[in-house]
Amino acid sequence: MSYVKALNQVVMEESLLTLCNQFGTPTEYENGAMIHNRGDLKPGLSIVLAGQVKVGNYGVDGNYQLTTVMERGDTFGEFTLYASLARTHHAQAMSDCNVLQINESRFRKLEVAHPEVGVFLTRNLAIKLHATLERLDDILRLPTHVQLAKLIYQTSAAQHTTAVRLRQSDYAERLGVTVLTAHKALNKLVSLSLIRKQYGKVEIVDEAAMSEWLNDNTSLLPV
Numbered sequence: 001m002s003y004v005k006a007l008n009q010v011v012m013e014e015s016l017l018t019l020c021n022q023f024g025t026p027t028e029y030e031n032g033a034m035i036h037n038r039g040d041l042k043p044g045l046s047i048v049l050a051g052q053v054k055v056g057n058y059g060v061d062g063n064y065q066l067t068t069v070m071e072r073g074d075t076f077g078e079f080t081l082y083a084s085l086a087r088t089h090h091a092q093a094m095s096d097c098n099v100l101q102i103n104e105s106r107f108r109k110l111e112v113a114h115p116e117v118g119v120f121l122t123r124n125l126a127i128k129l130h131a132t133l134e135r136l137d138d139i140l141r142l143p144t145h146v147q148l149a150k151l152i153y154q155t156s157a158a159q160h161t162t163a164v165r166l167r168q169s170d171y172a173e174r175l176g177v178t179v180l181t182a183h184k185a186l187n188k189l190v191s192l193s194l195i196r197k198q199y200g201k202v203e204i205v206d207e208a209a210m211s212e213w214l215n216d217n218t219s220l221l222p223v
Contacts, residue, residue: 010124011073012047016117017100020047023110024102029093036077040087043080043104045121048072051097055089056173066173069094078121081107139176145185146217147175149194152202153210165201 012020026049029035035046038057048070055076056066067089070076079085081104102110111118138147151174155164166174172182186202189195194210195202204210 010120010127011071012075012120013073016114016120017047017049017073019114019117020045020100020102020110023106023113024100027099027101029097029099031093031095031097033093035091035093035099036087038087038090041080043084043107044077045075045081045102045107046077046091047100047102048074049098049100052094053091053097053099054094055091057089064173065176066170075121075124078125080104082125142218144175144177144181145188146214148182148185149189149210150214150218151175152189152195152204153207153214156204156207162204162207163198163201164203167200 024045024047029051035053036042050072053070053074053076054066055068055070056064058064076091077087080087138150142150148171151171152164152166155166156162168179168182168186171186172179175182175185177185186195186197190197192213193205194213195204
């Protein structure tokens with residue numbers, strides 16, 4: 001069985017983006033601009049149209065934990081609409097980006113006019129929950145180097161390349177560990193001949209071998 005799967009969610013198809021564009025306001029954000037903060041209560045749906053948006057949280061010690069990076073077709077804010085919940089993370093422009101903002105009243109009209117949008121969002125939320133539960137179990141069960149191998153393998157599959165452009169600081173943020181711990185985990189995978197280091201990226205030596213190694217080094221069967 002393979003460990004290839006969607007890392008976080010399914011992007012919105014162009015046909016649905018076209019429908020949503022009729023109900024929202026495209027908003028430009030400069031690189032580094034905050035789109036919303038953890039704890040914000042204003043309900044609405046956000047859809048990335050261009051650029052990248054990073055989602056994560058700052059701890060009381062000031063350390064930042066990256067949760068995910070969103071690109072065109074990725075959505076966020078569903079919890080505010082379906083459950084009246086506050087925002088759980090900071091959303092920040094990772095580059096100059098364009099985000100479609102649909103406020104609650106406009107979203108309700110969108111739902112009525114195009115129920116297929118609601119169907120997509122509900123399915124997408126289920127996929128996000130599925131990925132979150134998988135990630136939580138990884139944290140509880142797996143040593144850091146196995147978590148890192150799984151992250152590299154899944155990212156390579158999502159990007160359709162064996163060479164993954166992620167820095168050690170990116171690994172650390174994604175896994176919630178120090179850069180030193182990420183460095184040690186990376187070297188462990190190199191010593192196992194699963195990956196090789198390149199400038200600004202790492203490359204999987206043999207995809208089939210890494211998949212087999214992951215199957216042998218996790219405590220749950222893949223789903």
